[in-house]
Amino acid sequence: MERMPKWADVVLTPLISLVLAFAISAVVILAIGESPVEALKVMVEGALFSSYGWGFTLYYTTNFIFTGLAVMVAYHAGLFNIGGEGQAAMGGLGVALMLLFVPWPHWALALPGAMIGAAAFGALWALIPAWLQAKRGSHIVITTIMFNFIAAALLNYVLVNLLRPVGKMDPATANFPEPTHLPSISDLLLSLGIEWGKNTPVNVTFFIALAACLLVWLLIWRTRLGYEIRAFGKSEPGAVYAGISPTRITVIAMLISGGLAGLMAINNVMGEAERLVLNSVEGAGFIGIAVALMGRNHPFGVLLAAFLFGFLYQGGGELALWTSIPRELIVVIQALVILFTGALDNMVRMPLERLFMALRRKKEA
C-alpha cells in the first residue's frame, strides 16, 4: 500500500525540505546582522534583472547541469559519486590537450573534438574507482574522494611542470588558439541584431547541457541499459537474479557519470577561460551533489535545481559586491540544501506519511 500519494512524494516532500533549508539560511543571514529580504532582493536584481545577470546565471547553470547529471546517473545505479570535482578537473585536462595539440580550423570542429577529450578524461578518472568497487570491493565514496585529491595534485604537476608556457609564472596553460574559441550567446544574438548579455560567459555549451538532460532522460527511462542501471540501483541481488552483471553496470554507470562531469570542462575551460588554470572547477563538482539531490534524480529536476544554484551563485557574487555578506553564504545554503533534501529527508517524510495515513483512515472510517 502506498503510504503517500505520488504528488506528495515527488513535490511536497522536497518542497518542504527546501523551505526548511531556506528558512534556516534566512536565520543565518539574520544572525550575522543582515536582512534576508534585502539580501534576496540584491540577489534577484543581480542575477535576473539584467541580461548581464542572466548571462552569468545561465553560465553557472550549465556547469551545474553537467555535474548534477553526473551525480544523478551514478545515483540511479546506487553509487554515490563524490568524484565529480576531480572528474571535471581531468575533463579540463582533456580539453586542454585536444585544443593545444590539434590544429583545429574552426570551433565547430574543435567542439566535438574537445567534447571527446573532456568526456574521455572524465570517464577515465571515474573508471578506476568503478573498477575497484566492482572487482575489489573498495568503497566508491572513499576512492572517489581520494581521486579528487589525486587529480588536484596531478593537474598541479602537469600545469607547473609540463603545460606552462616558457617564461610564465602562473600555473596555467597557454591560451587556446583563436579558431577554437566558442561563440558566446551574446555574440550569436548580436549577429542576429539583438543586444543581449554583453561580456557574459554563457556560450553554446548551454544548448549541449540541455541536450544532455534529454539524452540522460532517454537513457535512464527509455533504454534497456537505463532499466538495468535502475534495477541494479534498487536491488543488487534482484538485478543479479535477472542476469544483470554488477561489474558491467557499475563500470558503465560510472563511465557515463564521469564523462558527464568531464563535459563540464567544455563550458568553463573551452568556453570561458580559454585556457586551463589551476582549480578551474571551483567546487562545481560538489554542487552537483546538491543539484542531483534537490532535483530528485530526474533530469528535469536537475535542470531546475541547476538553475536555482546558478542563480544563487551569481546572486551570491552580487551580494559580496554590494553588501557585507561574504560569498560563503552560498556554501552555507548549499550545505543546508544537501542536509535537508538528502540526509534529513526522513525528518519531513515520516510526519507527512503519518499525516496522510491518518487522513486516509479518517476517510475510510
Added chain:
Amino acid sequence: MDFPTIIQILDSAVRLMTPLLLACLAGLYSERAGVFDIGLEGKMLMAAFTAASVAYATGSAWLGLCAGIAGSLALSLIHGMSSITFRGNQLISGVAINFLASGLTVLLGQKIFGLGGRTPSLEGAARFNEITLPFADALRPVPVIGPIYADLISGHSVLVYLAFAFVPLTWWVLYRTRFGLRLRAVGENPASVDTAGVSVTRLRYAAVGICGVLCGIAGAYLATGISAGFVKEMSAGRGYIALAALIFAKWRPWSALFATFLFGLLEALANRYPNLDLGIITVPSMFMSALPYILTVIILAGFVGRAIPPRAGGEPYVKER
C-alpha cells in the same frame, strides 16, 4: 641527511600528525559503531574556528579548547540526528557538514572580526605553548638520546601528548571495557546488541559524541597549537587524510598511530624537500602530497593487506521489521 636534520623532520612529523591522529581516532569510534563519518574535515574546521574565537576573546587556550569541542559536537549532533534518528544517508550528511563548516566559519568570522574570515592572531596564554619536559636541557649534551629527548620528545604543546595518550586509551576502551565490546558489536551486528537489550541508538550517539570531542581537540590544536589563529579553510583536507589513515590502519588504534605518523612524515618531507632528489629521479612535491591518497586507494583495493570496514557501517538500524 645528517642526524639533526632527521630529528627536525621527525619533530615536524610529530606536529603534523597530531591533528591527523586525533581526527583518525575520532573516525575510529564513529565508524566502529557503524556510523560512517566523512564530516571529520568539517568538524575540525568548525572546532578550529570556535576555539580560536573564544581563545582570542577570553585569552585562555583552555576555554578555547572547550569551545572547539562544543563547536564540533554541535555538528556531531546534526550528523547523529540525520544518520541515527532519521536514518538518512550518512555520507550525504557528512558532505553537508563539511560544506556547512566551510561556509559558516567564514560567514561568522567575517561578521565578528571583519578580517575576511580570519581571526586575529593569538598570543601568550591564548595559545597552547610548547612545554619543555623535565631535564630536557640537562640531557641535551648526551649523544643521540639527548637530542631525541630534548628536541623530539620534549617541546610540544600539551595537546600533542594528549593525542598520543588517546591511542592506548582507545585501545583499552575498545578491547577491554564493556562499552567497547558493545561499541564494536553495534558496528558489526546491531541486531544482536538490540536483542541483548542494549540501546543501539544510545551507543551510536555516544560514539558520534566521542568523535565530536576528538575532532574538537584536533581543530583546537590546528588553530591554537600549531598556528596562531584561525585561517579560512585551515583544515586543508586533513579530515580526508585522517579518513585515509583510518582505512590504512584498518580501523585499529595502534595502527592508526603508525598510519598517521607515516602521513605526517610524508607531509613533513614534502614541506622540507619540495623536490626530493633520489639520484635517478626527482620526486615532485605534488606526488608526495598525493601519496597518502594513492596509498589509501591501493590498500582499499586490497592489493596490500585488505581493509575490511565494520560490517554494519553506513546502514541505519531499523528496529521494527
